[in-house]
Amino acid sequence: MSNLGKRELLEQEMSEQEFLAQYKAVDYPRPSLTVDVVVFTVADIPKNNYRKLPEKELRVLLIKRGGHPFKGQWALPGGFVHPSETVGDAARRELLEETGVDGGHIEQLYTFSTPKRDPRTWVVSAAHMSLIESGQLTLKAGSDASEVEWFSVTAEESSKFIRLLLSSGDTHLSATIGHEHSGGEPKVIENNGLAFDHAKIIACAVRRLRGKLEYTDLAFSLMPERFTLTELQQVYEAILQKPLYKAAFRRKVADLIDETDEYTQNAGHRPSQLFSKRED
Numbered sequence: 001m002s003n004l005g006k007r008e009l010l011e012q013e014m015s016e017q018e019f020l021a022q023y024k025a026v027d028y029p030r031p032s033l034t035v036d037v038v039v040f041t042v043a044d045i046p047k048n049n050y051r052k053l054p055e056k057e058l059r060v061l062l063i064k065r066g067g068h069p070f071k072g073q074w075a076l077p078g079g080f081v082h083p084s085e086t087v088g089d090a091a092r093r094e095l096l097e098e099t100g101v102d103g104g105h106i107e108q109l110y111t112f113s114t115p116k117r118d119p120r121t122w123v124v125s126a127a128h129m130s131l132i133e134s135g136q137l138t139l140k141a142g143s144d145a146s147e148v149e150w151f152s153v154t155a156e157e158s159s160k161f162i163r164l165l166l167s168s169g170d171t172h173l174s175a176t177i178g179h180e181h182s183g184g185e186p187k188v189i190e191n192n193g194l195a196f197d198h199a200k201i202i203a204c205a206v207r208r209l210r211g212k213l214e215y216t217d218l219a220f221s222l223m224p225e226r227f228t229l230t231e232l233q234q235v236y237e238a239i240l241q242k243p244l245y246k247a248a249f250r251r252k253v254a255d256l257i258d259e260t261d262e263y264t265q266n267a268g269h270r271p272s273q274l275f276s277k278r279e280d
Contacts, residue, residue: 034078035094036112037078038060038129039076039095040222042235045057055234059150061099062077063077065195077148081126100148101130106128107128109127109129111125112127133222154167162176162207164206175191176191187200213239219236222235232275256277
């Protein structure tokens with residue numbers, strides 16, 4: 001009988017207290033557990049004409065890594081999960097510590113576990129997606145980040161891959177991620193400037209966000225308390241990155257919003273009625 005078989009027989013005769021007293025966790029390989037957070041916002045593109053409604057763009061929050069590995073490269077905010085916290089708690093803590101962002105919608109995205117995804121050791125990441133209304137933001141870099149910046153996101157999808165283009169000032173990053181799955185995860189075909197496997201985490205988050213626009217009110221997490229219908233449509237268009245027909249869009253969101261008796265003021269153009277999200 002093998003040593004493993006003998007041990008199993010002995011364990012069957014033990015009480016749970018005896019079993020736990022002799023159990024050695026070091027007998028089993030264990031990964032490190034981390035969180036990475038994809039933080040999206042939709043913000044106005046700077047304009048020259050105050051009378052013209054500003055266009056909007058989807059943005060993702062990235063930090064420039066202050067230490068190895070991938071020192072000096074751009075990455076998602078995140079870090080190791082403490083034994084005393086859940087992955088959700090860790091995601092909120094790391095987001096606050098590394099960027100100064102507190103609050104907003106946050107949800108678990110996917111668990112990334114491809115072997116060797118981190119050059120230091122065996123690391124599994126419980127990735128999260130967070131949505132923040134742009135007017136609530138004050139960024140600051142934390143101890144693990146030398147810089148923190150918003151990058152505009154262009155995500156071009158085809159039947160085989162998604163192409164990411166991320167820009168902030170003179171910094172431009174890009175990646176191509178295939179829809180074909182390797183062990184349940186998308187495959188990075190090409191990557192320029194993003195640390196770890198964060199390109200495919202961002203791609204998964206873009207697809208999740210776009211998909212949930214079809215059947216949830218998630219877009220309102222990116223809106224202020226009062227907004228115009230044009231502003232709401234612009235948020236949808238910035239995420240989907242395609243124009244929408246006004247009449248069809250307004251029918252789509254009619255059950256999600258309530259009219260108010262308020263109107264825009266000092267906007268440089270004709271006042272527009274303001275709406276709010278309908279509460280359940």
